[in-house]
Each structure stands twice: as structure tokens, then as C-alpha cells.
Amino acid sequence: MLSRKQLIEQIKQKKSFLCIGLDTDLNKIPAFLHTYPDPVLEFNRRIIDATHDLCVAYKPNAAFYESRGLQGWQSLIDTYQYLPKECLSIIDAKRGDIGNTSDQYARAFFDETAGGMGFDALTVAPYMGHDSLTPYLAYEGKWIIILALTSNDGSRDFQCLKTDNGLLYENVIQKANSLAGADRIMYVVGATQGQEFANIRKHAPDNFLLVPGVGAQGGSLAEVCRYGLTADCGLLVNASRSIAYASNGEDFAEAARAEALSLQQQMQVELEKAGIVRE
Numbered sequence: 001m002l003s004r005k006q007l008i009e010q011i012k013q014k015k016s017f018l019c020i021g022l023d024t025d026l027n028k029i030p031a032f033l034h035t036y037p038d039p040v041l042e043f044n045r046r047i048i049d050a051t052h053d054l055c056v057a058y059k060p061n062a063a064f065y066e067s068r069g070l071q072g073w074q075s076l077i078d079t080y081q082y083l084p085k086e087c088l089s090i091i092d093a094k095r096g097d098i099g100n101t102s103d104q105y106a107r108a109f110f111d112e113t114a115g116g117m118g119f120d121a122l123t124v125a126p127y128m129g130h131d132s133l134t135p136y137l138a139y140e141g142k143w144i145i146i147l148a149l150t151s152n153d154g155s156r157d158f159q160c161l162k163t164d165n166g167l168l169y170e171n172v173i174q175k176a177n178s179l180a181g182a183d184r185i186m187y188v189v190g191a192t193q194g195q196e197f198a199n200i201r202k203h204a205p206d207n208f209l210l211v212p213g214v215g216a217q218g219g220s221l222a223e224v225c226r227y228g229l230t231a232d233c234g235l236l237v238n239a240s241r242s243i244a245y246a247s248n249g250e251d252f253a254e255a256a257r258a259e260a261l262s263l264q265q266q267m268q269v270e271l272e273k274a275g276i277v278r279e
């Protein structure tokens with residue numbers, strides 16, 4: 001369990017708001033790892049060992065594990081158990097269903113005694129409304145991270161539709177803000193959304209934003225910071241492929257560290273510029 005206060009302390013201590021995505025694809029990891037009993041777990045462990053002092057969160061994406069059936073689910077459980085406790089653990093599963101079903105998703109990802117995983121945070125889709133979100137909030141201290149304005153092209157299809165009460169994604173934020181505060185709810189906003197961050201901040205001034213889309217998707221960290229940074233930082237910027245697959249040789253963990261270090265150094269400059277940490 002990681003509270004907002006503890007997350008902010010981590011950010012200040014590590015001078016980083018980096019989240020590392022563990023989107024581990026059996027077909028992309030170095031060949032020599034295939035001799036290990038669980039190559040995905042071995043890969044994740046080495047990435048975590050090489051980067052944990054540079055980031056404040058890890059985000060395994062459930063799809064990369066679910067697609068491998070029983071073995072994949074075991075890799076996910078074992079990876080969860082290996083995550084450093086000082087980092088925010090996010091399961092990116094983008095769940096959303098009627099309350100009765102959301103209860104089960106919540107148990108699967110939040111209740112360690114039920115399914116072996118007790119992640120701090122879960123990504124959720126808001127499309128089914130308030131009663132699809134509240135079951136997760138029943139878990140004291142856990143976070144939900146709601147899709148607001150995503151990084152992909154299709155984000156314009158629905159999220160930017162105009163309603164009598166503003167854009168659809170603005171409605172999502174307003175509704176979710178009525179369910180819980182900035183100590184329980186974060187929003188996903190893609191790094192590719194640039195100046196739109198200024199508008200997001202009008203509706204979610206205090207919430208942390210999970211920001212995927214730097215690295216492989218081409219989003220700009222400087223622009224995200226310019227429009228999205230708050231006095232408490234308020235950002236978790238995720239990179240998955242650009243870190244994890246920086247090399248596919250035996251040096252993959254060092255290469256991942258070099259990528260993570262480069263992002264952390266840029267983040268430190270931004271945190272210093274904003275006066276959140278001292279130079």
C-alpha cells in the first residue's frame with residue numbers, strides 16, 4: 001500500500017516520477033533467457049534490479065501475461081511479489097464492468113489473500129459509470145487510475161465528443177471526482193496529448209496523472225511537464241518498450257538502466273525547475 005504522501009516522498013527522494021512498464025513479450029526478450037524456468041520472470045527481475053533506484057512505480061500490463069495462459073498468470077503473480085515495496089505497483093488491466101463483476105476484478109488484483117496479488121493501483125475504463133468504479137474504492141488505500149484522455153489516435157473517437165456539459169473526458173473526470181479524492185483516484189492522460197494537459201489540470205488540479213506515451217509513442221516529456229506538473233509533481237510518466245527493449249543482448253538490463261537514467265535525469269531537471277526538489 002502506498003499513500004499519496006508516501007508517493008510524493010518517493011518522488012522527492014529519487015528525484016524521479018518515472019513509471020516503468022513491464023510489458024514483457026516472450027518473443028522480444030533476449031534469447032539466452034529462454035533457458036530459465038520462467039524467462040519472463042527472469043527478465044522482469046533483472047529489469048527491476050537494474051532500475052528500482054531510478055523509478056517510483058512499475059506497471060505490468062496484464063495482456064502480456066494473460067496471453068500466456070496459466071504460465072503467464074504465474075509470471076504476473078511472481079513479478080508482483082518481486083516488486084519493491086517502496087514503489088507504487090500498478091496493474092494495467094483496464095477493467096470495467098457491472099458492480100458485481102468489478103468486485104471480482106478488485107479481489108483478483110487487490111486482495112493478496114484471494115489471488116496472490118495485492119497491487120496498489122489498477123487501471124479502469126469509466127464507460128460503465130459510477131457503480132462500475134465504486135467496488136475498487138471499497139478497498140481502503142488502493143488507487144484506481146481512470147482512462148481520461150488516452151495516448152492513441154482513437155482517443156478522439158469518443159473521449160473528445162462534445163456534450164452539453166463539455167467534452168466527454170471532462171465529464172468522466174467530473175463524475176469520478178465526485179466518487180473519491182485525489183488520494184484514491186488518478187487519471188490516464190497520454191503524453192501525446194501535449195497542450196491538452198492544461199485543460200486536464202482545470203478539471204483535475206490535484207490528481208496524479210499516469211502518463212504513458214513517451215519513448216516508443218513519441219510523446220514529449222518537456223511538454224507534459226510544462227502543462228501537467230503541479231506543486232506535488234502530480235505526474236507519473238510511464239515508458240515500457242523504450243526501456244525494457246533498449247537492447248536484446250546480454251546487456252539488456254544495463255541498457256534498460258541507461259534509458260531509465262536518461263529519463264530520470266530529465267525529470268530531475270523539471271523537478272528542480274519547478275522548485276519541487278532542490279538543485
Ligand SMILES: O=C(O)c1cc(=O)[nH]c(=O)n1[C@@H]1O[C@H](COP(=O)(O)O)[C@@H](O)[C@H]1O
Pocket residue numbers: 021023061092123149150151152188189190212213214215216217238239240241242
Ligand atoms: O493505461 C495505460 O497505461 C495506457 C493508456 C494509454 O492511453 N496509452 C498507453 O500506451 N497505455 C499503456 O502504456 C504502455 C505504453 O507502452 P510503450 O508505448 O511501450 O511505452 C502500454 O502498456 C499501454 O497499454
